[in-house]
Amino acid sequence: MTQIQSQALGYSVDGLAFEGRLLFDAADQAPRPALLMAPNWFGVSEGAQEIAAQVASRGYRVLLVDLYGATLRPASPAEAGAAMLPLKQDRSLLRRRLLAALDALRGQSVTAIDGTRLAAFGFCFGGTCALELARAGAPLKAAVSFHGSLDTPDAADARRIQGAVLVLDGALDPLVPREQLPAFAKEMGDAGVDWQLLSYGGAVHSFTDPDAKVPGTSQYDAKVSRRAFAAMYALLDEVFA
């Protein structure tokens, strides 16, 4: 079993300090593809670090991004919602923080990365973040959203997307309104993006999250989670080949 190291990585945006976590196999010193992971609304949590470690064990350097600021760590859904909302409503602010995190990942010297092989992925709100980073024009080979909202304030931003986009969607997700799907298809299609959307039958929100236990709304689905991660890894293999 690969031993994955987790180390704090600080950066600042608009005068505010942020602290993400960098996860990597320290025994492997070759330059590896680097992934920005945007967590769900709980931010830099233990659960998010576990996912990041699993992904890192596949040979990636993973930055679990902090979007709230180093001193803000939500402890309840109410706190998580309060932390997330200003970013969801101000995509420009959200993009600045995401781009700063990506710069920090590219600029760090803790672990060797291949700076030509970058991608982003995220969960729930973090899925939206992965798409937003792509829409901001970041040099990503891929952006992958797991059960994230697909809406955008300006569909024309999709023209800045440089890499492939993959959306992993629960077909019964009540938190991603179904009318977002054709709108997203049009947004991506009009911009000529290389995109894919995978709908999983029976799946609702948070299907990757073992702690999600609200039937019909937000619930873990082990099989769908396995399939979705496999789809992401297949795309990463393809774009990094």
Place this chain on the structure above:
Amino acid sequence: MTQIQSQALGYSVDGLAFEGRLLFDAADQAPRPALLMAPNWFGVSEGAQEIAAQVASRGYRVLLVDLYGATLRPASPAEAGAAMLPLKQDRSLLRRRLLAALDALRGQSVTAIDGTRLAAFGFCFGGTCALELARAGAPLKAAVSFHGSLDTPDAADARRIQGAVLVLDGALDPLVPREQLPAFAKEMGDAGVDWQLLSYGGAVHSFTDPDAKVPGTSQYDAKVSRRAFAAMYALLDEVFA
């Protein structure tokens, strides 16, 4: 390179003689999973045999099914349409022919199959056929449709589906009306089927067919074709594991 053998396999339905092609690696005598391949409206063509041979080279026994009868081999789109239409309009007749072909595959002694590991896949009209065979209650571990129509005369038939369903869809396919997608999601969801639908951005009809060359309607897409076959193989690996 594996040497794939192609051999005629005859069967009859309602007094009419049919002749499919069985494709297999004769050097491999172990029992292998068996796949029924439903070709596009041209039926048992050279192009269809090439696809069947590629799939067989992955370690499957593939029956390229004949749905028109042994003496009917369409040579033009007009002839193909005329051959297909009666089957598209009479799903009961179509299902009888598909089930007979599956029986022939299971009953043949030309090549060793593992009769507990069966699946079906198909292209365009053949995609519809793969779904119809599953809706007929055939003991398939998976049914995979490449750019096939998703409509069904009776949504309740989906309750007979025994295995996983995977739909590989061109997001701009003008021959699979977009309103079929939510209807299909409802059909599958109501029946509790294990289903997935993968929409490929930019892709139209026949994206797997190197001979399809009508921009905006029916056109080969090498990248999407590779992705779609990879998605099928991933599902087969999962359900046959």
